[in-house]
Amino acid sequence: MLRALLSECANVVVMSASNGTSKPTDRQASITRHVFTSQQHLVASAHEINRTSRISAIPTVWEGGVEATAALSAALGLPGNSIAAARAARDKHEAALCFERHGVPHPRTMVASATTEECSRIESEFTYPFIVKSPWSTNSQSVTLVRTREELNGALAMLKRLYSPNRDNRLFGLYAQRAAQQPVLVQEYADGIELNIDLLIAPDAHRLLGIFEKYPMHGPTFEEVQSVYPPRIRASEMEECVQAAVGAVRALGATIGAAHVELRLTKGGPVIIEAALRPGGFLTPLAINHLTGVHPVSALARLLMTGEFPDIESLPAGVSCLYGAVNCGIEGRIKSISGERAVRNSVPGLSMFKLLKQPGDRLVPLPLGSDYHIASFMLVGSRRETLETAAQDIRRRVRVDVE
Template sequence: MDSFPERANGGVLVVVGSGIRLYREYLLAGAAREHPLWLFDTDEPTWQSPYLAGFSRVNTSDPEALVAAARDLSAVRRIDGVFCFSEALVEPAAALVEEFGLSGMGSEAVRNCRDKSRTRTLLASSGVGQPRSAAVSSYDEAARAADEFGFPLVLKPRGLAGSLGVVLVPEPAGLFDAYREAAAPNYPGVPTFEASVLVEEYADGPEISVDGLLADGVYRPLVLARKKVAMEPYFEETGHLVDPCDPLLSSGELLTLLTDAHRALGATGAITHTEVRLTASGPRLIEVNARLGGGLIPFLGSLATGIDPGRCGARAALGRPVELPVAESRQVAGIHFAYPPEDCTVESVRVPDRDALPGLQQAISLVTPGDVLRLPPRGYISRYAYAICVADTVAACRERLALAGAALGLEHRPAPALTTDAEPELVWAPLSPGAAR
């Protein structure tokens, strides 16, 4: 049974938003092992309750409402820090960091990460390796940027994450459709911009993500994942693999890039999730997110190394040193996300039992009968299941993930027709409210 710090008295760590249980409970549990938690959220807690010292109902998207709720709380409990792992809420949460003078990233640093055009400008001024980029507000502007950069190109929304609306454009004929697709997506709580699309050089090569933090001027990686993408020209993330002995963890070139990028953005005092492309010319920074990674990447890190990512995130938010555990044994951990072969309505999902396959840790259905799944550009992150495996080597883990992926099954029927002018449906798995709770 988990043991938690004394909750009756003393200070609390304010958690802004708890997210979906399936994807974020392990972070909340880890944070609770470090410090008493007080949740600010829009709904009364259910599964979150065992981890909490208290709760305040508040509009988490409204910085002024958050500050008002925190002032009320501070009259009875000392606020020791603010922890947020929701992409849509990191900017409102930063208002609390500033209001109470706490450790962590303030509003300017968070905006430096959230606004990808602003990120590019700051990184360019510091000489950080990255693709050339231009923020545009029309197709004509996109065409002029394309003439300057040449093809292939990538078009992406300026303020979203998770590869939503990101499109590869190999040649001029695809630019018009790609601009429409990159300009269409939006998500509640995520800011929009007048020049809402970025046109960027394509950084060819494998993609990695690194969860870590800048401390005492030096970047320290905690979890490095190799990413698998599919559905070209889109960049749907179909898997991640974490090798605790990955040689990139000690790459001076990569660590210098990460250190310089975080210094340029002022991204200090919190764990971030950074995406990098490994090109023939060296690593190129794609984006920095002011939160822990999604897609259960930090959870893979816990399986691979024994690290407690939620506790590490809480320690960073409290201004405490974040130390990596010295694991007696380490293993490679990976996740496979299953997508439908076409737009469809779910009838049933088949997942294997944990003991049915070697190294299988989890096999989870993310949908229920009747859910509609649409592939890009009509929908994004339309996963119907995932499987997590561990093994002693990278090759063995990949083999086990392939077996687990083949054991996942989907019965489906055609999806309802969309109107021709329908915008993409931004779908975040798990789709089913029942699965989410």
């Protein structure tokens, strides 16, 4: 990612809440790191940097930085989405209200609290099965499909634990900040093929960067398993889904930048699940770069600096790409991981494979946690079916022992 940014910029300033662990690049001297402790500290640091080295653009690459990026761009007078749009994208209830106002297809949604006293009210509004989750969930954390009153009680109890002030959560203690209200999002369940769509948008235009079909998950949790191109849908359906994704991003109030939209293609057409105002995470940028020759993060930086889209007229035909993870659904500490050498030596079409965990690391799977990926991989070739078989082979070969 840093190399991609350096292809467009002379210098890159990485602003984060921690020092990070990224490896050095061949242009490490062009990268400066700033650690901030609050949004006020972040804005003050950006002003100080801007006085000595003019900042040209502020692309965000992480969901937890979307609002801060909007605030920075506004403070420095740089192109970017409004703070209101960023906040709507981060808060799934606000997003649902935006979608409703603009006629964007979206599951019916209501807000409740994480108490068992709410069960009767929820059941009076929704028919089982339905979705329960935090309004700020990422990486499928907290997202649960409930089919009975017993499962609903369990999901609400899980969310109460997430709101515990003593719990270490991913988004700067975001759940703890809402501990008093303990809001819960309840949504109708939309069944169908799930797609990831990555876009760049400008005030009067958009550019499609990638569209991937997600591995089918039917609950009770929805772990990120794999995404594959091309999706098994007709060209007319793909165009309908892309237009729905663009409509969702516009409904949030976004005007310029990147968007990652997740939707389900139901029998009645596309239904938006959520829309994020940042590039797709995990290996999505790597897969898009392989398919199009364009890295989404560098394309985002160029768009913000020049207003120009990358030269992508259409997505390629006759090629396939699959990226995914080896996951573990057991909570505990890793004793051992095996199979890496077998994967590297014998899996056809393997473009990359990386162990994300090592012995001693702790796993906290869904729905309470989001730390369940053991390894990541990407496969490339000409036939989707061949890549799907290879992905199954990778998961069969990688073994994890947890205590």
